[in-house]
Amino acid sequence: MTELEQLFSLLEEGTSPFHVVLHTARQLEKQGFRELSFGQSWKLSPGGKYYVNHHGSTLFAFTLPQVKEKMGNIRIAAAHTDFPCIRIKPNPDVKNAAYAQVNVEMYGGAILNTWLDRPLSVAGRVAVKSDRVFEPDIRFVDIKKPVFTIPNLAIHMNKDVNKGVELNKQVDMIPLFGMAEENVAEEKQFLSYLAKELKVKAEDILEFELYIYCAEKPLFVGGEEEFISSPRLDNLTSVQALVAALLEAEPRNGINVIALFDHEEIGSRTKQGAGSLMLNELLDKILLCLGADVLAVKEMKYDSMLLSVDVAHALHPNQMGKMDITNRPMLNRGLCIKEACSQSYVTDCEAIAVVEQICREKEIPYQKFVNRSDIPGGGTLGSIASALLPVKTVDIGLPLLAMHSARELMGKEDMKALDACVREFFQIS
Ligand SMILES: [Zn+2]
16 A cells, blocks of 8 residues: 555544554554553563553554664654544433434534534444453444534524634534434434444443544545545544554664554543653663663663654645744645744754754755744644653644644645654664
8 A cells, every 4th residue: 555545544444542543553463563561571572563552542562673782772753643523421312302412522622613514423432331340341333424413504594604603512513313203212312323333232331432523535635636635634644654654664773662642632641641651651661671770771761762743734825824924834845843932842953953854864855833923823742741751852743734623634745754754763873
């Protein structure tokens, strides 16, 4: 598969953080990576390739050099598996007149109006009653069919709609599931539908983490098909680049690690997020299992560098005034190095210079993104992860339009630049 075919496959399969991890684990397994778990002892071999699935929605993978004496020099690339979407609440079924709907809350900072009038489906994991109280039966589910939609209000019922409408998350974002007439209400509602899909009894479903996602497919758009329009470009483009780079990088004398964290869109400060101890714990465990003593582990960890990979904003063709006056990244002009003196993007000139030298040496196009000084902009996991693992860190990512819309827009050439940059980060000695 070409790199864009691989990206499209991840965009279609990665419909919840769990499914991003499952898809990635399958790819790694095919290439000979072995699964490890934090709760077990590890027997690591030089040249070995391993991955760890952390609570189902976060994944770490790493490769070891052939020679045990060269275990230091750790290069880490991190991205996130989650994206803004709609989460189904417990006790989901809502009946309005004869309409069956589901009660939901918003996950992360979605542009709400872009979720209206779309075909929506649902994916995630469901905990089903088991015989062992501490081990519920966990089922992964992706319905794939567009079973939900959130209809707009007709313009005739709100003549001022084009002046802008504030959408209430508890009132206006409730998806329509079907019709539920009085006498057959139960069977026609979502929980019963879910139970049928899982082939379990509705009363045996204890809890779930279900993500309503945009069920539209990725498409090439533009006169020469130079753009990609798709749901979930933030941040599956980065996940794809990291996995491809780890698989394709030529072996070097050092450890390469990818960290795919959940919960970036809600602040990262969770057990699966970049604000957890897990990355630090992972490095400790790798180095200890390779035979380093505690003092050597502390020293070797500081011989690391972290590349935080998440999307950046591109200059908007109709809103040029929203961008900085000298740093104006555009689609198809290369990856972005993201900077902010507030450290919402990690900004350390020595670390940034390393990435620039990689790009210049390998002729990889790159641009710089900085917020307009009167617009605070967003942040990402780089600063949070590097506060817990204080090593040289840089924030990069490909430029995007319509970030956090149900469909986002990128330039297809930028994927090549991002792939190349992460691959070279992993393979240059
Ligand atoms: Zn992101």
